[in-house]
Amino acid sequence: MKRIGLAVNPTKPNAIPVTKTLVELIERHGAHAFVDEESAAKIGRPELGISQDQFPTSVEILFVLGGDGTILGFARQFAKPGLPMLGINLGHLGFLSEAEPEDMENAVQRVLAGDYCLEERLMLQAQVVRGGRVVHEAVGLNDVAIAKGSFGRMVTNRVYVDDMYVDQYTGDGLLLSTPTGSTAYSLSCGGPVVSPHIDVIVLTPICPHTLHARPMVIAANQEVRVEVEATHDELVLSVDGQLFYELENHDVIHVREAGYKTTLIKWRDREFFDVLRRKLHVAT
Incomplete structure (x- = not known):
């Protein structure tokens, strides 16, 4: 059974309700969710809370809820232990994110089915x-x-x-x-x-x-x-x-x-240049 960690930027609008919904989706599909302690308390599920330092030894995959800046911060924290991260965009551009709040159920299903690839990024x-x-x-x-x-x-x-x-x-x-x-x-x-x-x-x-x-x-x-x-x-x-x-x-x-890389979870059917055109509003 998959163990999925949720690292949340609580300053983002709707961060807490999105986190609560995501936990429910993960549990509904038969996996375990672990949430950073602050966010676990805010969603009323303190029993799911662990410290951020425990993520590398407690979970297999980390869902990062925030914007690109949030992913950058957690990349510096979790790249060395090799923890794969999936970004769920709660920010503006979301260039590094792979999912939006409205398609979280699809993201959970794909991750649990192994329908993704791991992309290593230079640091x-x-x-x-x-x-x-x-x-x-x-x-x-x-x-x-x-x-x-x-x-x-x-x-x-x-x-x-x-x-x-x-x-x-x-x-x-x-x-x-x-x-x-x-x-x-x-x-x-x-x-x-x-x-x-x-x-x-x-x-x-x-x-x-x-x-x-x-x-x-x-x-x-x-x-x-x-x-x-x-x-x-x-x-x-x-x-x-x-x-x-x-x-x-x-x-x-x-x-x-650096002597290690950031590992990002990416969809196989989502090409870099497609993302580039869409996020940077390049005309096609």
Whole structure:
């Protein structure tokens, strides 16, 4: 019998009633549901509650109820133990989600029938080195951004790939993205859309103050080193737009593929390019 975990973003509209309905659907189809403790209490089923730390050892699959940001957060938490996640969209875009609240019963039936595939998504590991010592370290599913934090200031990022000098980019910053993140911040900065089925890293300058700066795609097994220079101290490193670390002049950032990937549950009949057209409103 399947054991399905429900990780809920309680700040989303209708999160609690949707969670209650989903639990009823899972139980109706003969599976066990486990819910994060806060949400279990809110739906009046405290006996189903477990801590989020228990999900990797207690469930086989995790349903994530929220938007893309919710999935990014849980990806950083549950990718390492290899817990497969199915996104149920309670947000706006829902690019990473595979189901909507109105088709949850179909999603439950497909999962219980094994009618899905597992898609592994590249993650990036970032380290901030200061004075020869690692002061910050984080892993993200979408992107790592090195940026200035104030309007009207610029930052210079000197970039090396596998210790080979590439170029330096002066402007608002530099973005390093996975294929998953290529449809997020990188896309708005003029970066390419990359199929999630290949493992590469996209380097996209953010508002570069030069005509020749262009996005670049490198192999995922290459390491990027970025040396930061600025005449001010308002610098920041962000991971997935959710984790933020203050940077200092002359910090060195190392970015490489993480030692594990995010595992997403996907429908076999739902192609990436179909989702791309629909979610980004591309005319057909």
